[in-house]
Amino acid sequence: MNVLFQLRERFARALAPLAAGAEVASLVEMVRPAGDAKFGDYQANCAMPLGKRLGRNPREVAGEILAKLDVADLCDPPSLAGPGFINLRLRDPWLAAQLQRAVNDERLGVALVEHPRTYVVDYSAPNVAKPMHVGHIRSTVIGDALYRVLKFLGHRVIGDNHLGDWGTQFGMILYGYKHLLDRDAYRASAVDELGRLYRTVNRLADEDEQIAAAALQETVKLHAGDPENVRLWQEFMPPCLEAIDQIYRRLGVTFDVTLGESFYHARLGEIVDDLVARGLAVESDGALCVFNEGASAPMIVRKRDGAYLYATTDLATIKYRAETWQPHAMVYVVDHRQSLHFEQLFATARRWHTEYASIEFKHVSFGTVLGEDGRPFKTRSGDTVGLSGLLDEAVARAYKIVSENDDAKPGGAELNDTQRRHVAETVGIAALKYADLSQNRTSDYTFSYDKMLAMNGNTATYMQYAYARVKSIFRRGGIEVAALRSSGAVIALDQPAEKALARQLVRFAESLDGVLVDYRPHQLTAYLFDLAESYSTFFENCPVLKADSPAVRDSRLLLCDLTARTIAKGLELLGIAVVEQM
Numbered sequence: 418m419n420v421l422f423q424l425r426e427r428f429a430r431a432l433a434p435l436a437a438g439a440e441v442a443s444l445v446e447m448v449r450p451a452g453d454a455k456f457g458d459y460q461a462n463c464a465m466p467l468g469k470r471l472g473r474n475p476r477e478v479a480g481e482i483l484a485k486l487d488v489a490d491l492c493d494p495p496s497l498a499g500p501g502f503i504n505l506r507l508r509d510p511w512l513a514a515q516l517q518r519a520v521n522d523e524r525l526g527v528a529l530v531e532h533p534r535t536y537v538v539d540y541s542a543p544n545v546a547k548p549m550h551v552g553h554i555r556s557t558v559i560g561d562a563l564y565r566v567l568k569f570l571g572h573r574v575i576g577d578n579h580l581g582d583w584g585t586q587f588g589m590i591l592y593g594y595k596h597l598l599d600r601d602a603y604r605a606s607a608v609d610e611l612g613r614l615y616r617t618v619n620r621l622a623d624e625d626e627q628i629a630a631a632a633l634q635e636t637v638k639l640h641a642g643d644p645e646n647v648r649l650w651q652e653f654m655p656p657c658l659e660a661i662d663q664i665y666r667r668l669g670v671t672f673d674v675t676l677g678e679s680f681y682h683a684r685l686g687e688i689v690d691d692l693v694a695r696g697l698a699v700e701s702d703g704a705l706c707v708f709n710e711g712a713s714a715p716m717i718v719r720k721r722d723g724a725y726l727y728a729t730t731d732l733a734t735i736k737y738r739a740e741t742w743q744p745h746a747m748v749y750v751v752d753h754r755q756s757l758h759f760e761q762l763f764a765t766a767r768r769w770h771t772e773y774a775s776i777e778f779k780h781v782s783f784g785t786v787l788g789e790d791g792r793p794f795k796t797r798s799g800d801t802v803g804l805s806g807l808l809d810e811a812v813a814r815a816y817k818i819v820s821e822n823d824d825a826k827p828g829g830a831e832l833n834d835t836q837r838r839h840v841a842e843t844v845g846i847a848a849l850k851y852a853d854l855s856q857n858r859t860s861d862y863t864f865s866y867d868k869m870l871a872m873n874g875n876t877a878t879y880m881q882y883a884y885a886r887v888k889s890i891f892r893r894g895g896i897e898v899a900a901l902r903s904s905g906a907v908i909a910l911d912q913p914a915e916k917a918l919a920r921q922l923v924r925f926a927e928s929l930d931g932v933l934v935d936y937r938p939h940q941l942t943a944y945l946f947d948l949a950e951s952y953s954t955f956f957e958n959c960p961v962l963k964a965d966s967p968a969v970r971d972s973r974l975l976l977c978d979l980t981a982r983t984i985a986k987g988l989e990l991l992g993i994a995v996v997e998q999m
Contacts, residue, residue, distance in 0.1 A: 418515060418526055419926040423491065424448050424459055424505065431485040435478070436467060450924075457496070457504035458920055464501035475501035512919040513908045519922075520902050520975055525983055527926040529571035534745040537575045537738050538564045541670070542751070544581035545657045545677070546590050546611050549664050549804040551794050551864070552752070555783045558850045558992060559858055560750035561670045562938040563781070565990045566929055575742055579734065580661075580677030582654065588636030589618040590653065591646055592628070595635075607656040637724065640682065667808055667846060669992055681733040685725045688733050689718050697768060709764040716761040728762060735766050739773060746777035748936060753782040753859065781936045784861035786853075794864045812845035814866050815878075819844065819999065831998060840996050844870070844878055847993040851877030854991050855942040875946040877993055880984055883949040885999040886956070887981035890974075894962045898978060906971035914955040918976055921951040925983050929990070938991060945987045952980045 425445040432441045444463040451460040464482060468475030479501035488495065492505045519526040540560020543549050560576070568574045593614030603610040622629035639646040665671065689705060692698035698705045703721030718729045738744060749759060759780035766773045788794040794802055819840050823830045832840065852869035855876075856862040870878055891898060910916045921944075928944035931937075961977060964970035985995050 418528065418923070419930055420491070420507070420923055421448070421450065421459070421927045422930065424488065427486060427488050427491075428461060428463070428482070430487070431482050432463065432467070434485065435471070435481065440467075440470075450927075451504065454917070456498065456502075457506040458492075459505040459507075461503040461505070462501075464503065468501060479503055507920060507923070509910045509916060509919075512916070512923060513910050515923050516908050516919055516976070516979060519979060520908075525925055525979070525986060526923070527569070527929060533572050535573040535575070535742055536567050537577055537742060537744045537747045538567070538750065539577050539579050539748065540564070540750040541665075541672075542579045542581065543661060544584060544586055545661070546586055546608075546653055547615055548608070548612050549661060551786050551802040551804060551807055553804055554807070554849065555752065555786065555853055555858075556750045557665075557668065557670055558853050559781065559783060559938060560748075561668075561992045562854055562941075562990065563748065563750070563932070563936055565992060566932050566938070566941070569990055570929060570933075575674065575738075575744070576672045577738070578672040578675040578677075580675060582677035583640070583679040583682055585633065585636050586615055587639055587650060587653075588632045588634070589622065590615050591635040591639065591649060592632040593618040594649060607653070608660045611653060611657065637722075640724070664804055664808070667842075668850070669846070669994065676734075676737075678727075678730050681730050681737065682725075684733045684737075685729045688729060688736070689725070692718060692732075692769065695769065697765065707761070707765045707768075709761055709768070712761055712764065713757070714761075716765055728758065728765075731758075731762050732766065732769070735762075735773065736770075739770070739776065744776060746779065748779045748781055750781045750783070753784060756780060756782055779936065781858065783858040784856075787861050787863045789863060789865065791863070808846060808849065811849050811866060811870070812842050814870055815845035815848065816841035818870060818872075818878075822999065836998070840999060843994050843996050844881060844999070847877035847881060847988070850993055851880070851942065851988075851991065854938045855946075857939050858937055875942065877988070880945055880949055880988060880993075881995055882999050883952055884981050884984045884988075884995045885997060887952075887977045887984075888997050890961055890977055894974075896974060901971065901974055901978065904971065906975055907968070908975050909969070909972045911969075912959055914951075914958040915973070915976065918948075918951045918955045918980065921948045922976075922979055922983060925987070928987075941987055941991060945984060948980065948983060948987075952977075 425448050428445050428448050429441050432444055436444060444467060447463040447466075448459060448461045451457050461482075464479035465475045468478040471478065476497065479497055483495055483497070483503065486495065486503075488505065491507060491511055493508055496504045498504055515526060538560055540563075541553060541557040543553050564574055564576045590611050594611075597614060597617060599610060599613075602613070618628065618632055622632055635646060639650055689698060692707065693705065697707050698718055699708070700706075701715060704717050705719040706715035706717050708715045716728050717726055718732070719725055735747065738747060751759070759778075763778040763780075766776075766778065786794045816837060819832070819837050823832050823837065848866075848869040852864075853862070868874070869876055872878055872882055890896075908919075910919050924944060928941050931940035931944075934940075955976065959973055961970060961973045964973055988995055
């Protein structure tokens with residue numbers, strides 16, 4: 418149950434006699450979780466703007482809203498504060514009843530959406546034949562988290578990895594293969610050698626216009642179907658795709674479809690012809706361009722030399738997705754530098770086919786991963802940091818921390834080396850993903866292994882530790898979880914720490930809906946951190962196995978179980994695994 422949604426619905430009914438429909442919608446947005454728990458759980462500040470518009474005292478208006486507000490089943494009697502703030506506190510019996518229902522509910526009280534939508538989520542999309550680097554982590558994990566949350570809530574979701582498998586980098590690689598290949602290195606590791614060739618030719622092309630032109634000609638020949646270049650492209654693709662898939666397997670990321678640029682190449686001519694026929698694409702300096710009102714530059718769909726661009730491919734992609742899946746929304750998780758491209762793309766698509774006007778096109782942009790120096794994160798030599806090496810380093814550091822913590826346990830080490838390495842892989846990968854997801858996606862963030870692997874603060878390690886700590890209680894007490902859940906034990910909320918934990922637990926559904934308001938996974942990480950903090954306070958103040966009575970013990974065990982399950986499910990929706998021991 419989404420408590421915030423319920424409260425806003427109740428306020429909408431109370432506000433209806435005082436305001437028009439559109440105004441009611443904006444006013445109910447001012448019903449929010451309270452910023453300070455001493456004022457209550459939720460607060461409504463809508464009386465002030467409404468009072469100003471009506472020319473009345475806001476406190477009187479707040480009193481009139483309260484007279485019409487029906488929340489007696491959810492909340493204690495609301496209170497008025499200051500010039501018209503309405504404070505609400507959830508009723509303890511209602512909280513306990515919600516948690517009791519969640520005890521044997523696999524979905525932890527989170528309902529499926531009433532009206533499922535179809536989403537296409539476009540994420541990751543690395544260029545093939547170039548190693549994935551630190552810049553790919555953001556699109557990959559943000560997109561995967563959005564995919565998981567949408568699907569859990571009951572939407573139909575298609576995850577599409579739109580690979581860059583047909584672009585100019587292949588022209589550089591083809592030129593390098595024909596002129597600079599180290600055959601022994603290629604036999605030993607095709608991906609590493611192709612990466613070297615790309616970097617070498619890219620550098621040489623900057624220095625020599627003839628090499629740049631020759632590399633571009635190799636791309637033109639590939640796109641024209643030259644047999645030798647197509648054969649080499651087909652030879653390069655499998656090892657390159659396997660290298661990318663190895664990264665995805667470690668990250669636990671999957672896709673429903675992987676349709677790269679090459680899939681759409683044969684469709685581009687007809688797309689451009691159609692744009693011309695509809696009067697959308699017109700010639701400008703020999704190129705074909707679409708001019709959208711208000712845009713700072715035209716969108717080029719065919720260059721003067723006849724070559725197509727990303728924009729053309731993206732229009733073909735929209736057409737294919739619309740015809741194949743009839744989506745309500747297409748979500749593109751791509752960095753902020755492509756903002757202008759997507760503005761032009763979406764404007765052109767809506768003009769191109771009227772039925773596309775009803776589709777929600779959304780560019781989920783994100784900031785840059787920075788180094789400690791405040792610049793884009795790179796190696797000491799100035800190269801972009803490879804994602805595989807990044808994962809290896811995170812796991813190695815996690816292994817050191819896990820080993821030191823295990824060795825320092827009062828009763829002696831509990832994990833053998835195989836277990837330590839499993840925990841380290843899980844913790845290290847989780848730390849990288851969570852560090853990214855916990856940021857507001859539009860912000861840049863500074864990469865730091867030490868911060869992301871910290872055992873305190875808003876980190877995956879802290880969340881995983883909170884989960885493992887709950888599991889240790891059940892191990893120490895010899896508690897069979899399934900038996901506890903079916904025992905008929907009743908949740909009672911008598912202590913302040915129990916009530917505070919309960920208030921966090923019932924907000925799980927609210928946090929998931931919050932993620933989708935503007936496609937921001939950090940809404941979920943913030944919730945999980947607050948939950949873990951509440952559990953820590955509960956753990957310190959409410960003895961569980963040594964509770965005063967069996968009834969209190971079982972009630973607190975159920976609170977522990979719900980906490981562990983909520984943390985595990987929340988982390989799972991972020992693409993992060995938990996471990997039973999740390």
